[in-house]
Amino acid sequence: MKLWIAGARPRTLPAAVVPVAVGTGLAVGEGHPVWWRAGLALFVALILQVGVNYANDYSDGVKGTDADRVGPMRLVGSGAKQPRQVLAAALACFALAGAAGLVLAAATTWWLLLIGAAAIAAAWGYTGGSRPYGYRALGELSVFVFFGLVAVLGTVYVQLERLPWTAWAAAVPVGLLACAMLVVNNIRDLDTDAMTGKRTLAVVLGDVLSRVLYTLCLAIPFTLVLGLAVGRPWALLALLAAPLSIRPSRRVLEGAHGPGLIEVLGETGRLQLAFGALLTVGLAL
Secondary structure (H helix, E strand, O other): OHHHHHHOOHHHOHHHHHHHHHHHHHHHHOOOOOHHHHHHHHHHHHHHHHHHHHHHHHHHHHHOOOOOOOOOOOOOOOOOOOHHHHHHHHHHHHHHHHHHHHHHHHHOOOHHHHHHHHHHHHHHHOOOOOOOHHHEOOHHHHHHHHHHHHHHHHHHHHHHOOOOHHHHHHHHHHHHHHHHHHHHHHHHOHHHHHHOOOEOHHHHHOHHHHHHHHHHHHHHHHHHHHHHOOOOHHHHHHHHHHHHHHHHHHHHHOOOOOHHHHHHHHHHHHHHHHHHHHHHHHHHO
16 A cells, blocks of 8 residues: 555645635635535546556556656555556546546536546546657646646636636646746756656756756745735735745756655645645635
């Protein structure tokens, strides 16, 4: 069980929790939260994130790109689990996410099925299949879309059944912080990814520009909160999380590498959680 938990990559789970929390906070602020739908949305986001991580573990493992890595242990690459076991776990997660999404679609609109299918396809296609888009520098764009726009807007819609402009304004900073998690992860793996032909955005941009991109992904959300505060003044509470961005930004700009970037990944997750929690409260108020 410890191996499966490690393979689920718990440090990446804030990317799933935060957008649902923010979307629900906005629904509370609008006076129309639907708690069982919010709970199902959270389940979908979490189980889909775990499924992505298992699918990534499987695909990278069978392709050999995880054979020599700096980051946390991978189930297939390390030989701890058989590829078919990890693939089965990923598919089970996708099936559970699909079943929960089906309930939400039945309660709101069947158009959600198309969005859910796209999310599952994106989860698999990141490193799976013959032309994985994660190997073509599109991973960050996908994270922004699905763990920013889709997750926040979807959570708001299943509760309000409409999308106020504040939902869009809140989704963008959430998506950028989710991107920061992937950017720093790919900076850590830049050398091994380049050697194995995995062209992540970090490989394409290079080390220096990737580190600049990471700091921008941390800084821009706090600027966007100022605009969101026009309609939701209490959203300014999210600015209290700004000090948490200083240490990881400085460490990345100063050239942290290897195990140091694993620590930065954890710090980024804590920043994401703090920002999300404060923005959730601000939108609810």
